[in-house]
Amino acid sequence: MGRRSVRAGWLVLGLVLVGLGFVGAFVPLMPTTIFLILAAACFTRSSSRLEAWLLNHPRFGPGLRAWRAEGAVSRRGKIAACLGMAVGYGLFWLTVRPGLWLGLAVALVMAACALFVVSRPSPGGRDGV
Structure with missing residues (x-):
């Protein structure tokens, strides 16, 4: 090619x-x-x-x-991402009604993603969520 x-x-x-x-x-x-x-x-x-x-x-x-x-991810971006993940998980839980293990697995993946987002620095070196 x-x-x-x-x-x-x-x-x-x-x-x-x-x-x-x-x-x-x-x-x-x-x-x-x-x-x-x-x-x-x-x-x-x-x-x-x-x-x-x-x-x-x-x-x-x-x-x-x-x-x-x-x-870097802005403070506003971190908040929006974490809220979006929480709402997404809530909708998943309510609509799919997963079993215990699937619910926990999805929760762990989303928590890991949220932790990654929150751990990114803020633009210009400003720390914090």
Whole structure:
């Protein structure tokens, strides 16, 4: 497979991820940021113009740049992510009615994800949730 087709593949994947990210901005409980972080990585390999557009986007750019530069998540982002996970787990519990072990397994995975998000530094080195 040629270099041009690989680059086109990264571009298509980046566009799909941007689409998912924008859907997530409007659909409750669907994540936005992770899709846009992955899209920016795809655009790094395929389109510097689209990468710049995403990194300079007025709404999403600051968070993406903070993640890229410092692996940082804003306090507001941490709160939103943890609340989203808690609501998502609550909906899972109420609608699926999982058994004890499945419920605990999902709770542990979500708790680990929440711990990861909360453990990230805040932009500019400001600590705390």
